């Protein structure tokens with residue numbers, strides 16, 4: 001995927017490009033988790049203002065994260081025919097360019113995994129043929145650490161919102177039936193495009209994440225951007241040490257719109273590969289998604305109808321990446337639309 005032949009160049013015309021209007025003056029909230037008293041307020045403010053923040057002193061071993069990233073680099077460095085043996089993504093496995101099942105494409109290749117240990121073990125045989133046990137144990141250990149971090153962040157959110165009990169949100173991800181996924185993304189460099197037009201090549205088109213929160217980490221190649229509520233785009237400075245946290249649609253519903261699920265996108269770089277590893281924390285399929293009663297002020301109406309995560313997920317996975325998925329579930333939406 002690095003050396004582009006004429007057919008690959010032809011494919012570029014199918015992938016969106018754009019000249020982004022980027023806002024350089026807004027800085028992304030960076031929250032130090034070693035100071036929990038201050039962090040609770042800062043996390044809530046970041047979720048309200050941006051739906052996005054980064055955390056440091058998060059407790060996830062950098063050695064572990066680097067080891068898993070190295071495995072991802074190894075896998076994505078295999079020949080296309082070798083990688084294809086770990087596909088297609090129905091629902092888990094290796095995918096290239098196609099994102100989801102509804103016609104979205106980007107300058108990306110990825111591995112999508114369930115967080116269920118049994119399914120991780122099965123997938124490891126296709127992804128790391130030479131040493132599946134090493135891959136399985138790295139993914140399992142990494143997921144354990146990132147889940148722990150996600151639970152901590154959800155408790156800080158509960159503290160900041162004065163939600164009682166403070167495990168109200170974390171139990172949704174901790175539940176054995178929680179419906180979470182894990183994704184390893186690779187955005188190969190694309191020098192041809194930069195040279196041809198100076199435009200940016202879309203790796204992952206703009207979208208919101210449907211789950212509760214997404215917790216990710218990337219290498220030091222830039223590309224991730226978030227949309228501010230007024231619509232301008234801000235680049236997220238990449239680094240190896242922090243984790244980024246994305247408010248998903250489900251958390252927007254549970255906070256009755258106080259938190260906004262943030263629109264984000266990724267551009268491919270002209271010269272360097274970007275790698276990212278993201279845990280998407282979703283609730284059990286049968287969980288009802290509705291505004292948390294203790295957050296509702298007297299007389300406040302729910303912005304959304306009552307629905308389960310299963311219903312939302314089914315609808316989301318039928319949608320295109322850039323669709324406003326929640327609009328179908330607004331209290332004012334026409335029934336059956």
Ligand SMILES: C=C1C[C@]23C[C@@]1(O)CC[C@H]2[C@@]12CC[C@H](O)[C@@](C)(C(=O)O1)[C@H]2[C@@H]3C(=O)O
Pocket residue numbers: 099100101102104112181183207208209210211280316317318319320321
């Ligand atoms: C186009 C799509 C890809 C996606 C499923 C969807 O129909 C709409 C949501 C997309 C998204 C975004 C966050 C995660 O990367 C993801 C795994 C998810 O849960 O929702 C992807 C889905 C995907 O890549 O299949």
Ligand SMILES: O=C(O)CCC(=O)C(=O)O
Pocket residue numbers: 183185204209216218224264265266275276278
């Ligand atoms: O690769 C990234 O940094 C973000 C990717 C993303 O938004 C996703 O996988 O849903």
Ligand SMILES: [Fe+2]
Pocket residue numbers: 207208209264
């Ligand atoms: Fe995303």
